[in-house]
Amino acid sequence: MTGIMPDQINQTIGEQEEMYxxxxxxxxxxxxxxxxxxxxxxxxxxxxxxxxxxxxxxxxxxxxxxxxxxxxxxxxxxxxxxxxxxxxxxxxxxxxxxxxxxxxxxxxxxxxxxxxxxxxxxxxxxISVRKEAEKMLKNREKLASVGQIAAGIVHEVKNPLTAVKGFLQLLKESHSHPYLQTMENELDKALMTLQNLLQVSKPDLQDEPLIPIDFCKELQSLMLLFQDKLYNVEVEMDLRNPGSRILGKKNLYLKAFFNLIKNALEAIHEKGKIKISHYCDNQWVYIKVADTGVGVPEEKLSMLGTPFFSSKSDGTGLGLTQVYTTIHEHGGHISVESRLGEGTTFSIRLPISH
Ligand SMILES: Nc1ncnc2c1ncn2[C@@H]1O[C@H](COP(=O)(O)OP(=O)(O)O)[C@@H](O)[C@H]1O
Ligand SMILES: [Mg+2]
CATH class of the missing domain: 3.30.450.20 (PAS domain)
Incomplete structure:
Protein backbone atom coordinates (compact mmCIF):
# COMPACT_ATOMS: atom_id res chain seq x y z
CA MET A 1 0.00 0.00 0.00
CA THR A 2 1.27 3.44 -0.88
CA GLY A 3 0.40 6.69 0.90
CA ILE A 4 1.63 8.71 3.83
CA MET A 5 2.06 6.88 7.11
CA PRO A 6 1.23 8.64 10.43
CA ASP A 7 4.94 8.63 11.32
CA GLN A 8 5.71 10.48 8.16
CA ILE A 9 2.97 13.02 8.92
CA ASN A 10 4.44 13.59 12.37
CA GLN A 11 7.87 13.97 10.86
CA THR A 12 6.56 16.45 8.30
CA ILE A 13 4.80 18.45 11.00
CA GLY A 14 7.98 18.37 13.06
CA GLU A 15 10.01 19.58 10.12
CA GLN A 16 7.50 22.28 9.37
CA GLU A 17 7.53 23.44 12.95
CA GLU A 18 11.29 23.64 12.87
CA MET A 19 11.15 25.52 9.58
CA TYR A 20 8.74 28.10 11.01
CA ILE A 127 14.87 52.66 9.75
CA SER A 128 17.83 54.90 10.54
CA VAL A 129 19.12 54.76 6.95
CA ARG A 130 15.73 55.78 5.55
CA LYS A 131 15.39 58.54 8.17
CA GLU A 132 18.81 59.88 7.30
CA ALA A 133 17.89 59.94 3.60
CA GLU A 134 14.65 61.78 4.42
CA LYS A 135 16.56 64.30 6.50
CA MET A 136 19.03 64.88 3.68
CA LEU A 137 16.23 65.36 1.20
CA LYS A 138 14.49 67.83 3.49
CA ASN A 139 17.72 69.72 4.01
CA ARG A 140 18.30 69.77 0.31
CA GLU A 141 14.82 71.12 -0.36
CA LYS A 142 15.30 73.73 2.34
CA LEU A 143 18.57 74.85 0.78
CA ALA A 144 17.06 74.88 -2.68
CA SER A 145 14.18 77.04 -1.51
CA VAL A 146 16.50 79.39 0.36
CA GLY A 147 18.50 79.62 -2.85
CA GLN A 148 15.38 80.45 -4.84
CA ILE A 149 14.34 83.14 -2.39
CA ALA A 150 17.84 84.57 -2.31
CA ALA A 151 18.03 84.66 -6.10
CA GLY A 152 14.62 86.37 -6.23
CA ILE A 153 15.66 89.02 -3.72
CA VAL A 154 18.94 89.60 -5.54
CA HIS A 155 17.08 90.40 -8.75
CA GLU A 156 14.74 92.77 -6.95
CA VAL A 157 17.46 94.60 -5.04
CA LYS A 158 20.15 94.68 -7.66
CA ASN A 159 18.27 96.87 -10.12
CA PRO A 160 17.51 99.78 -7.78
CA LEU A 161 21.06 99.60 -6.38
CA THR A 162 22.49 99.75 -9.88
CA ALA A 163 20.31 102.79 -10.56
CA VAL A 164 21.54 104.46 -7.36
CA LYS A 165 25.10 103.78 -8.43
CA GLY A 166 24.42 105.44 -11.81
CA PHE A 167 23.01 108.58 -10.16
CA LEU A 168 25.90 108.64 -7.72
CA GLN A 169 28.34 108.69 -10.60
CA LEU A 170 26.44 111.56 -12.21
CA LEU A 171 26.47 113.41 -8.89
CA LYS A 172 30.22 112.90 -8.60
CA GLU A 173 30.69 114.62 -11.96
CA SER A 174 28.80 117.75 -10.92
CA HIS A 175 29.71 117.91 -7.21
CA SER A 176 32.74 116.91 -5.30
CA HIS A 177 32.28 115.60 -1.82
CA PRO A 178 34.54 113.16 0.05
CA TYR A 179 31.58 111.00 1.07
CA LEU A 180 30.54 110.31 -2.52
CA GLN A 181 33.48 108.00 -3.18
CA THR A 182 32.87 106.14 0.11
CA MET A 183 29.22 105.71 -0.87
CA GLU A 184 30.18 104.31 -4.22
CA ASN A 185 32.67 101.88 -2.66
CA GLU A 186 30.09 100.61 -0.20
CA LEU A 187 27.55 100.24 -2.96
CA ASP A 188 30.05 98.22 -4.99
CA LYS A 189 30.54 95.90 -2.02
CA ALA A 190 26.81 95.38 -1.70
CA LEU A 191 26.48 94.67 -5.43
CA MET A 192 29.38 92.23 -5.27
CA THR A 193 27.75 90.37 -2.36
CA LEU A 194 24.51 90.14 -4.30
CA GLN A 195 26.34 88.88 -7.37
CA ASN A 196 28.12 86.22 -5.28
CA LEU A 197 24.88 85.15 -3.69
CA LEU A 198 23.24 84.81 -7.07
CA GLN A 199 26.13 82.72 -8.34
CA VAL A 200 26.30 80.36 -5.42
CA SER A 201 22.61 79.83 -4.87
CA LYS A 202 21.73 79.27 -8.50
CA PRO A 203 24.66 77.45 -10.09
CA ASP A 204 22.41 76.28 -12.91
CA LEU A 205 22.53 79.86 -14.20
CA GLN A 206 26.12 79.20 -15.15
CA ASP A 207 26.13 77.78 -18.65
CA GLU A 208 29.40 75.93 -18.40
CA PRO A 209 29.68 72.85 -20.57
CA LEU A 210 29.74 69.40 -18.94
CA ILE A 211 33.14 67.80 -19.37
CA PRO A 212 34.77 64.63 -17.98
CA ILE A 213 36.74 65.44 -14.85
CA ASP A 214 39.39 63.30 -13.17
CA PHE A 215 39.17 64.33 -9.54
CA CYS A 216 42.37 62.58 -8.52
CA LYS A 217 44.26 64.96 -10.76
CA GLU A 218 42.20 68.02 -9.93
CA LEU A 219 42.40 67.54 -6.16
CA GLN A 220 46.18 67.30 -6.35
CA SER A 221 46.40 70.52 -8.37
CA LEU A 222 43.97 72.26 -6.02
CA MET A 223 46.13 71.43 -3.01
CA LEU A 224 49.05 73.26 -4.66
CA LEU A 225 47.09 76.50 -4.36
CA PHE A 226 47.27 76.20 -0.57
CA GLN A 227 51.02 75.50 -0.29
CA ASP A 228 51.75 78.73 1.59
CA LYS A 229 49.04 77.95 4.19
CA LEU A 230 50.28 74.47 5.05
CA TYR A 231 52.95 75.46 7.53
CA ASN A 232 51.38 73.76 10.54
CA VAL A 233 49.10 71.43 8.69
CA GLU A 234 49.91 67.90 7.65
CA VAL A 235 48.17 66.85 4.45
CA GLU A 236 47.35 63.26 3.60
CA MET A 237 46.12 62.49 0.11
CA ASP A 238 44.61 59.03 -0.24
CA LEU A 239 43.67 59.09 -3.89
CA ARG A 240 42.59 55.73 -5.26
CA ASN A 241 41.16 54.77 -8.65
CA PRO A 242 42.88 57.48 -10.67
CA GLY A 243 41.46 57.92 -14.12
CA SER A 244 37.80 57.57 -13.08
CA ARG A 245 35.81 60.40 -14.54
CA ILE A 246 32.79 62.45 -13.69
CA LEU A 247 30.85 64.54 -16.13
CA GLY A 248 30.39 67.99 -14.72
CA LYS A 249 30.97 71.71 -14.74
CA LYS A 250 34.65 71.84 -13.93
CA ASN A 251 34.91 75.40 -12.65
CA LEU A 252 31.97 74.96 -10.33
CA TYR A 253 33.47 71.76 -8.95
CA LEU A 254 36.93 73.28 -8.51
CA LYS A 255 35.41 76.22 -6.69
CA ALA A 256 33.44 73.83 -4.46
CA PHE A 257 36.47 71.75 -3.47
CA PHE A 258 38.50 74.93 -3.06
CA ASN A 259 35.84 76.16 -0.61
CA LEU A 260 35.88 72.87 1.33
CA ILE A 261 39.67 72.77 1.63
CA LYS A 262 39.76 76.45 2.57
CA ASN A 263 37.25 75.85 5.36
CA ALA A 264 39.21 72.83 6.57
CA LEU A 265 42.37 74.94 6.78
CA GLU A 266 40.56 77.77 8.51
CA ALA A 267 39.20 75.31 11.07
CA ILE A 268 42.72 74.36 12.14
CA HIS A 269 44.00 77.05 14.45
CA GLU A 270 47.34 75.67 15.47
CA LYS A 271 48.61 72.31 14.35
CA GLY A 272 46.42 69.81 12.59
CA LYS A 273 45.81 67.48 9.72
CA ILE A 274 43.74 67.45 6.58
CA LYS A 275 42.96 64.22 4.82
CA ILE A 276 41.55 64.11 1.33
CA SER A 277 40.42 60.77 0.04
CA HIS A 278 39.07 59.61 -3.29
CA TYR A 279 37.86 56.20 -4.39
CA CYS A 280 35.09 54.81 -6.51
CA ASP A 281 32.86 51.84 -7.19
CA ASN A 282 30.79 51.11 -10.29
CA GLN A 283 28.30 53.85 -9.63
CA TRP A 284 29.84 56.57 -7.56
CA VAL A 285 33.00 58.51 -6.90
CA TYR A 286 33.46 59.14 -3.18
CA ILE A 287 35.45 62.12 -2.02
CA LYS A 288 36.08 63.04 1.59
CA VAL A 289 37.62 66.15 3.02
CA ALA A 290 38.44 65.63 6.69
CA ASP A 291 40.16 67.96 9.12
CA THR A 292 41.21 67.85 12.75
CA GLY A 293 40.02 71.41 13.31
CA VAL A 294 37.62 73.10 15.69
CA GLY A 295 34.53 71.16 14.60
CA VAL A 296 30.93 72.33 14.40
CA PRO A 297 28.56 72.30 17.39
CA GLU A 298 25.80 69.73 16.85
CA GLU A 299 23.01 72.30 16.92
CA LYS A 300 24.72 74.22 14.09
CA LEU A 301 25.24 71.24 11.78
CA SER A 302 21.88 71.66 10.07
CA MET A 303 22.73 75.31 9.34
CA LEU A 304 25.71 74.39 7.18
CA GLY A 305 25.07 75.40 3.59
CA THR A 306 22.51 78.07 4.44
CA PRO A 307 23.54 81.33 2.78
CA PHE A 308 25.26 83.79 5.13
CA PHE A 309 25.65 81.28 7.97
CA SER A 310 29.17 81.94 9.20
CA SER A 311 30.96 81.71 12.53
CA LYS A 312 33.92 83.72 11.30
CA SER A 313 34.31 87.44 11.89
CA ASP A 314 35.34 87.94 8.27
CA GLY A 315 33.29 85.07 6.82
CA THR A 316 30.76 85.43 4.02
CA GLY A 317 28.83 82.25 4.73
CA LEU A 318 28.55 81.63 1.01
CA GLY A 319 31.28 79.02 0.58
CA LEU A 320 29.27 76.01 1.70
CA THR A 321 26.16 77.23 -0.11
CA GLN A 322 28.19 77.05 -3.30
CA VAL A 323 29.46 73.59 -2.33
CA TYR A 324 26.03 72.15 -1.53
CA THR A 325 24.28 73.62 -4.57
CA THR A 326 27.06 72.44 -6.89
CA ILE A 327 26.99 68.87 -5.54
CA HIS A 328 23.19 68.73 -5.68
CA GLU A 329 23.07 70.21 -9.16
CA HIS A 330 25.28 67.36 -10.37
CA GLY A 331 23.05 64.70 -8.81
CA GLY A 332 25.45 64.03 -5.95
CA HIS A 333 25.10 63.75 -2.18
CA ILE A 334 26.95 65.53 0.56
CA SER A 335 26.91 64.84 4.26
CA VAL A 336 28.90 66.15 7.17
CA GLU A 337 30.05 64.65 10.42
CA SER A 338 31.65 66.77 13.07
CA ARG A 339 32.75 66.71 16.68
CA LEU A 340 33.48 69.88 18.54
CA GLY A 341 37.20 70.19 19.18
CA GLU A 342 38.01 67.05 17.19
CA GLY A 343 37.29 67.84 13.57
CA THR A 344 34.96 67.69 10.63
CA THR A 345 34.52 65.40 7.67
CA PHE A 346 32.59 66.26 4.54
CA SER A 347 31.66 63.13 2.54
CA ILE A 348 30.64 63.54 -1.05
CA ARG A 349 29.27 61.03 -3.50
CA LEU A 350 29.06 61.86 -7.21
CA PRO A 351 27.51 59.78 -9.97
CA ILE A 352 30.17 58.31 -12.22
CA SER A 353 29.98 58.69 -15.97
CA HIS A 354 30.45 55.52 -18.00
N1 LIG B 1 35.74 72.23 8.08
C1 LIG B 1 35.01 72.97 8.93
N2 LIG B 1 35.25 72.91 10.26
C2 LIG B 1 34.53 73.66 11.13
N3 LIG B 1 33.53 74.50 10.76
C3 LIG B 1 33.25 74.60 9.46
C4 LIG B 1 33.96 73.85 8.47
N4 LIG B 1 33.44 74.15 7.27
C5 LIG B 1 32.46 75.05 7.49
N5 LIG B 1 32.34 75.33 8.79
C6 LIG B 1 31.37 76.25 9.42
O1 LIG B 1 30.43 76.64 8.44
C7 LIG B 1 30.41 78.05 8.31
C8 LIG B 1 30.07 78.41 6.88
O2 LIG B 1 31.12 78.10 6.00
P1 LIG B 1 31.22 78.88 4.64
O3 LIG B 1 29.89 78.80 3.97
O4 LIG B 1 32.39 78.40 3.87
O5 LIG B 1 31.41 80.39 5.09
P2 LIG B 1 32.68 81.10 5.72
O6 LIG B 1 33.86 80.20 5.53
O7 LIG B 1 32.80 82.37 4.95
O8 LIG B 1 32.33 81.35 7.14
C9 LIG B 1 31.79 78.49 8.78
O9 LIG B 1 31.77 79.83 9.23
C10 LIG B 1 32.06 77.51 9.90
O10 LIG B 1 31.39 77.91 11.07
MG1 LIG C 1 34.38 79.29 3.73
Missing amino acids: QNIIEYSLETIVIHVDYNILYINESGTDFFRAPKQAIIGGNILSVFQPSSHDMIKKRIQKAMTEGVLSPLIEEKIIRADGTVVETELYCRPVTYGNRKVMQSVFRD
Missing part, protein backbone atom coordinates in the same frame (compact mmCIF):
# COMPACT_ATOMS: atom_id res chain seq x y z
CA GLN A 21 10.84 28.44 14.15
CA ASN A 22 13.89 29.05 11.97
CA ILE A 23 12.03 31.63 9.92
CA ILE A 24 11.29 33.58 13.09
CA GLU A 25 14.65 32.95 14.70
CA TYR A 26 16.62 34.12 11.67
CA SER A 27 14.22 36.78 10.40
CA LEU A 28 15.97 39.99 9.42
CA GLU A 29 13.53 41.89 11.57
CA THR A 30 13.78 41.83 15.32
CA ILE A 31 10.96 39.80 16.83
CA VAL A 32 10.17 39.91 20.53
CA ILE A 33 7.53 37.87 22.36
CA HIS A 34 6.29 39.35 25.61
CA VAL A 35 3.52 38.92 28.15
CA ASP A 36 2.57 41.61 30.63
CA TYR A 37 5.59 43.61 29.33
CA ASN A 38 7.87 40.75 30.38
CA ILE A 39 10.14 39.58 27.52
CA LEU A 40 9.92 35.80 26.97
CA TYR A 41 11.72 35.42 23.67
CA ILE A 42 13.87 37.41 21.27
CA ASN A 43 15.20 36.19 17.93
CA GLU A 44 18.75 36.27 16.59
CA SER A 45 18.44 39.72 14.94
CA GLY A 46 17.44 41.13 18.30
CA THR A 47 20.93 40.76 19.77
CA ASP A 48 22.35 43.01 17.03
CA PHE A 49 19.45 45.38 17.20
CA PHE A 50 19.50 45.88 20.99
CA ARG A 51 23.26 45.34 21.21
CA ALA A 52 22.95 42.87 24.06
CA PRO A 53 23.08 39.09 24.38
CA LYS A 54 19.76 37.23 24.50
CA GLN A 55 20.12 36.30 28.17
CA ALA A 56 20.39 39.97 29.08
CA ILE A 57 17.21 40.82 27.19
CA ILE A 58 14.99 37.89 28.10
CA GLY A 59 13.22 38.51 31.40
CA GLY A 60 13.51 42.29 30.99
CA ASN A 61 10.67 44.76 30.61
CA ILE A 62 9.71 45.62 27.03
CA LEU A 63 8.90 49.19 28.09
CA SER A 64 12.51 49.79 29.10
CA VAL A 65 13.60 50.00 25.45
CA PHE A 66 11.27 52.96 24.86
CA GLN A 67 11.86 56.52 25.92
CA PRO A 68 10.02 57.27 29.19
CA SER A 69 7.84 59.87 27.42
CA SER A 70 6.44 57.08 25.19
CA HIS A 71 5.67 54.54 27.92
CA ASP A 72 1.99 55.50 28.36
CA MET A 73 1.32 55.44 24.63
CA ILE A 74 3.06 52.06 24.17
CA LYS A 75 1.17 50.55 27.11
CA LYS A 76 -2.14 51.70 25.60
CA ARG A 77 -1.26 50.22 22.22
CA ILE A 78 -0.30 46.88 23.70
CA GLN A 79 -3.44 46.75 25.87
CA LYS A 80 -5.68 47.68 22.96
CA ALA A 81 -4.11 45.10 20.64
CA MET A 82 -4.40 42.46 23.37
CA THR A 83 -8.04 43.10 24.26
CA GLU A 84 -9.24 43.56 20.70
CA GLY A 85 -7.01 40.80 19.35
CA VAL A 86 -5.89 42.91 16.40
CA LEU A 87 -2.68 44.16 14.89
CA SER A 88 -1.66 47.56 16.17
CA PRO A 89 -0.60 49.74 13.24
CA LEU A 90 2.97 50.69 12.40
CA ILE A 91 4.53 53.50 14.36
CA GLU A 92 7.93 55.11 14.38
CA GLU A 93 9.73 55.38 17.70
CA LYS A 94 13.19 55.98 19.03
CA ILE A 95 14.49 52.83 20.72
CA ILE A 96 17.18 52.88 23.38
CA ARG A 97 19.72 50.08 23.02
CA ALA A 98 21.69 48.40 25.77
CA ASP A 99 24.77 50.54 25.02
CA GLY A 100 22.70 53.70 25.41
CA THR A 101 22.57 54.57 21.70
CA VAL A 102 19.23 55.46 20.17
CA VAL A 103 17.95 54.01 16.91
CA GLU A 104 15.06 55.19 14.74
CA THR A 105 12.70 52.26 14.52
CA GLU A 106 9.46 51.25 12.88
CA LEU A 107 7.43 48.78 14.92
CA TYR A 108 4.12 47.04 15.25
CA CYS A 109 2.71 44.43 17.55
CA ARG A 110 0.06 41.76 17.32
CA PRO A 111 -1.32 39.25 19.76
CA VAL A 112 -0.56 35.61 18.93
CA THR A 113 -1.45 32.35 20.56
CA TYR A 114 1.49 30.39 21.81
CA GLY A 115 0.44 26.95 22.99
CA ASN A 116 -2.74 27.96 24.79
CA ARG A 117 -1.37 31.26 25.94
CA LYS A 118 -2.08 34.61 24.37
CA VAL A 119 1.14 36.60 24.05
CA MET A 120 2.27 39.75 22.24
CA GLN A 121 4.61 39.64 19.32
CA SER A 122 6.42 42.92 18.60
CA VAL A 123 8.40 43.45 15.43
CA PHE A 124 11.14 46.11 15.28
CA ARG A 125 12.73 47.38 12.09
CA ASP A 126 15.76 49.71 12.01
